[in-house]
Amino acid sequence: MIRERVTVPSIRNSKVRLGHEPISMITAYDFPGARMVDQAGADMILVGDSLAMVVLGHKDTLSVTIDDMVHHTKAVAAADPLALIVTDMPWMSYHTGTKDAVVGASKLIRAGASAVKIEGGAIRAKVIKAIVEAEIPVVGHLGLTPQSVNKFGGFRVQAKSNEQAQALLEDAKTVEAAGAFCLVLEAIPDVVAKAVTNTLSIPTIGIGAGAQCDGQVLVFHDILGYGSKKPPKFVKRYANLEELGIEGLARYVKDVRTGHFPDDTQTYHDSDGVISKLY
Numbered sequence: 001m002i003r004e005r006v007t008v009p010s011i012r013n014s015k016v017r018l019g020h021e022p023i024s025m026i027t028a029y030d031f032p033g034a035r036m037v038d039q040a041g042a043d044m045i046l047v048g049d050s051l052a053m054v055v056l057g058h059k060d061t062l063s064v065t066i067d068d069m070v071h072h073t074k075a076v077a078a079a080d081p082l083a084l085i086v087t088d089m090p091w092m093s094y095h096t097g098t099k100d101a102v103v104g105a106s107k108l109i110r111a112g113a114s115a116v117k118i119e120g121g122a123i124r125a126k127v128i129k130a131i132v133e134a135e136i137p138v139v140g141h142l143g144l145t146p147q148s149v150n151k152f153g154g155f156r157v158q159a160k161s162n163e164q165a166q167a168l169l170e171d172a173k174t175v176e177a178a179g180a181f182c183l184v185l186e187a188i189p190d191v192v193a194k195a196v197t198n199t200l201s202i203p204t205i206g207i208g209a210g211a212q213c214d215g216q217v218l219v220f221h222d223i224l225g226y227g228s229k230k231p232p233k234f235v236k237r238y239a240n241l242e243e244l245g246i247e248g249l250a251r252y253v254k255d256v257r258t259g260h261f262p263d264d265t266q267t268y269h270d271s272d273g274v275i276s277k278l279y
């Protein structure tokens, strides 16, 4: 089967209950990463603000700016993936008013994203609406919204009480009504994600939200075992890139030290014999 370019309408229509297979989404932050994700056949690439943590080594996602997200979106878009590129609106790029939010979102679109992602429910309805009205597709994000880390007092599983679960369902309806075309659900009990998935007509994409969502997303570095920090419970590791990488790098270091690199195949010669005496 020839893979087609993934579009916003094709994702919007991908509810599992309508017979579609689950949506697969993976983060990428640069050109080689985007190539790998696209060649793996993922439907969507998320240029996540998790970039702050997994690429830059910071303790949370609050340090990255709209300019950082533009920079990395350009690198991902340079891979010209068939997967749909969604870029996170970073912290404080949509909290200061709808105009700032729309201008910020437009920068991400000009950098090569096809949609932007916004964390939060009812409190962000106005801003989601404004961006959608500017004809920029929006992905919602509820549950463990990492930009709320200081409010939550850490990266904690959300919607664990009946009251909070009901509030999350209401937020999800509000995000859909505001015009989002899909919704990420992060670190919530599976029963809550199931209720949201069954209630909404836009697809849900889970990360630590159980198997009932219309899709799944994980961080590139978590899937590949690239980066040494302990990943969250919801991660399944499919490779150990760090181990593989260290092994390759160590062989290079050893070859340099023992004089086995470079050899003739990696060396240029004066093949025309024109270089005689050099002083």
Ligand SMILES: Nc1nc(=O)c2c([nH]1)NC[C@@H]1CN(c3ccc(C(=O)N[C@@H](CCC(=O)O)C(=O)O)cc3)CN21
Pocket: 049, 050, 053, 054, 061, 144, 146, 155, 156, 157, 187, 219, 221, 222, 231, 232, 233, 234
């Ligand atoms: N590598 C990585 N993977 C991610 O999925 C990810 C990031 N970084 N950075 C941005 C956010 C932050 N995320 C996180 C980070 C930590 C936990 C975590 O430690 N969770 C605990 C449960 C905490 C509790 O509720 O008590 C766990 O053990 O899973 C969860 C999500 C998800 N995102």
Ligand SMILES: CC(C)C(=O)C(=O)O
Pocket: 027, 046, 047, 048, 049, 050, 051, 088, 184, 186, 207, 217, 218, 219
């Ligand atoms: C974890 C996903 C959903 C995300 O927002 C990110 O990678 O920044």
Ligand SMILES: [Mg+2]
Pocket: 048, 049, 050, 061, 088, 146
């Ligand atoms: Mg994010």
